[in-house]
Every structure is written in structure tokens, then in C-alpha cells.
Amino acid sequence: GAGVSQSPSNKVTEKGKDVELRCDPISGHTALYWYRQSLGQGLEFLIYFQGNSAPDKSGLPSDRFSAERTGGSVSTLTIQRTQQEDSAVYLCASSPRRQTGLIYEQYFGPGTRLTVT
Amino acid sequence: GENVEQHPSTLSVQEGDSAVIKCTYSDSASNYFPWYKQELGKRPQLIIDIRSNVGEKKDQRIAVTLNKTAKHFSLHITETQPEDSAVYFCAASMGNNAGNMLTFGGGTRLMVKP
Numbered sequence: 001g002a003g004v005s006q007s008p009s010n011k012v013t014e015k016g017k018d019v020e021l022r023c024d025p026i027s028g029h030t031a032l033y034w035y036r037q038s039l040g041q042g043l044e045f046l047i048y049f050q051g052n053s054a055p056d057k058s059g060l061p062s063d064r065f066s067a068e069r070t071g072g073s074v075s076t077l078t079i080q081r082t083q084q085e086d087s088a089v090y091l092c093a094s095s096p097r098r099q100t101g102l103i104y105e106q107y108f109g110p111g112t113r114l115t116v117t
Numbered sequence: 118g119e120n121v122e123q124h125p126s127t128l129s130v131q132e133g134d135s136a137v138i139k140c141t142y143s144d145s146a147s148n149y150f151p152w153y154k155q156e157l158g159k160r161p162q163l164i165i166d167i168r169s170n171v172g173e174k175k176d177q178r179i180a181v182t183l184n185k186t187a188k189h190f191s192l193h194i195t196e197t198q199p200e201d202s203a204v205y206f207c208a209a210s211m212g213n214n215a216g217n218m219l220t221f222g223g224g225t226r227l228m229v230k231p
Contacts, residue, residue: 033218042123042206043161045218059218091160095217104149104168104210106219108160 002026004109006092012115013082021077021112025094032075033095033106034067038088046090049075082116089113119144121209123222130197131230138225140207141189147209150183150190151219156203164205165192197229 005024013019025032034046045059049069060066064082069075079086093106120143130136142150151166167174167181167190174181178197183190194201204226208219 031217035219042221042223043208043219045220048218050217056218105151105163105166107163108153110160 004092004094004107006090006109006112008112009110010113010115012117015084015116016081018078018080019082019114021079021090021114023075023077023092023094023109025073025075025092026096026107028096029094029107030072030097031095031106032069033093034075034077035091035093036088037091037111043091046077079114082114084116087114087116119147119209119220121207121220121222123207123225125225126223127226127228129228129230132197132199134197136194136197136201136227136229138192138205138207138227139189140191140209140222141187142209142220143188144209144211145185145188146211147220149210150181151208151210152179152181152192153206153208154203155206155224161206194227197227199229199231202227202229 007022030051032049035043036046037043047067048056064080067077089111091111092109095106123140148169152164153161154164155161165176165179165181167183172183178195180193204224206224207222210217210219
């Protein structure tokens with residue numbers, strides 16, 4: 001079936017502008033995550049959505065970052081007043097809920113490469 | 118919070134040899150440990166995972182071992198092939214409704230020389 005999709009694949013923006021990144025999770029997956037991968041680095045957790053529960057925003061680096069998930073499916077990550085240090089690949093992942101209620105494997109989208117000039 | 122350390126950062130092996138990548142974690146509550154392979158410019162792909170109720174899991178040429186007491190887990194690739202060349206990431210998670218996010222290691226760049 002279709003995997004996680006993200007758009008745009010690449011985004012170049014000027015410092016100070018706002019950007020929106022979109023994620024379409026795998027159909028039926030209840031959990032959705034955003035991660036950031038800076039050049040040559042590992043992945044850094046940003047935010048986590050599970051069903052209709054309040055999101056876990058503990059990884060957001062500043063109040064310029066926000067995310068929402070409408071209808072329990074598509075998610076949008078918004079970065080306001082972008083800075084050069086925001087340049088990175090932003091990855092979205094989704095995860096199914098098992099019968100036990102536990103959530104495990106996460107499947108990643110192709111990412112959005114953000115470049116702030 | 119959880120902290121995951123991964124070693125080595127780069128690993129070069131000859132085709133056909135074995136490769137071992139090691140990770141340690143800090144939070145004893147972590148109970149799910151996946152490994153991801155990321156080729157250049159591509160998304161991370163889940164290659165194998167292990168839960169804390171088992172000590173070892175194998176899938177063809179790939180195996181993962183977990184030592185809960187020592188809080189470390191390892192990825193073993195046997196009979197390496199050039200197409201195994203990639204960056205490998207380990208991760209740890211509590212795998213429940215609260216705090217299921219993955220904490221990743223820094224990655225290992227594996228190069229398999231033909």
C-alpha cells in the first residue's frame with residue numbers, strides 16, 4: 001500500500017519567512033511523529049500525535065515551531081520567522097496501534113529538505 | 118530523558134566480512150529498539166527491531182542482540198555486500214501511549230568494499 005508521503009520535497013525560503021510542511025501518514029495509522037535531521041546528523045524528535053489526544057510537543061526547539069493534525073490524518077508542521085539554523089530535512093513518521101494498545105514500529109516519509117537563505 | 122550512544126561512527130569492511138554496530142541507552146524503561154538503514158538522500162528504512170522481552174532476533178543476514186542489564190544492544194550483519202553500504206541508526210523507545218517517540222543514536226556510516 002501507499003507509504004508516508006510528504007510535501008514539498010524541497011523548500012527554499014528566505015530568512016524571516018514562514019513555511020508549512022505537510023505529511024500524509026499511512027492510512028489507518030493512529031500515531032504521527034515529526035523529526036528533524038540536520039546535515040550529517042541523527043534524527044531529533046519534534047512532536048508526536050496520537051489519535052485525538054493532546055500532542056506531545058516536548059521536542060519542539062522554540063515557539064516558532066508548531067504543528068497540527070486535522071481529522072486524525074494529515075499533519076502540517078509550521079515554522080514561523082525561519083532562521084538559517086532551521087535548515088534541515090524534516091521527516092514525518094506514522095505508526096499503527098496494535099491490539100494490545102501499544103505502538104511500535106514507525107515508518108518514515110521521504111522528508112522535506114528545508115533550506116533557509 | 119533517554120540518551121542513546123552509537124559506535125562506531127564509521128565502519129569499513131571488506132565484502133563478505135561481518136559488521137557489528139553497538140548502542141547503549143540510559144533509560145531502563147525503554148523497551149523497544151529498532152534499527153534503521155538510510156541510504157544517501159533516502160528515507161530511513163526499518164530493517165529490524167527487538168522488544169525487551171527477547172534477547173536476540175534474526176532475519177537472514179541481520180541479527181540484533183539486547184542486554185537489558187547492561188542497557189546495550191547491537192546490530193550484526195553477516196556476509197556483507199556492497200548494497201549494505203549506508204548509514205545505520207539505532208533507536209530506543211518506551212513503546213507505549215506516553216512518550217513513544219524514538220531517541221536515535223548518532224548513526225554509523227558503513228562502507229562495504231568490493
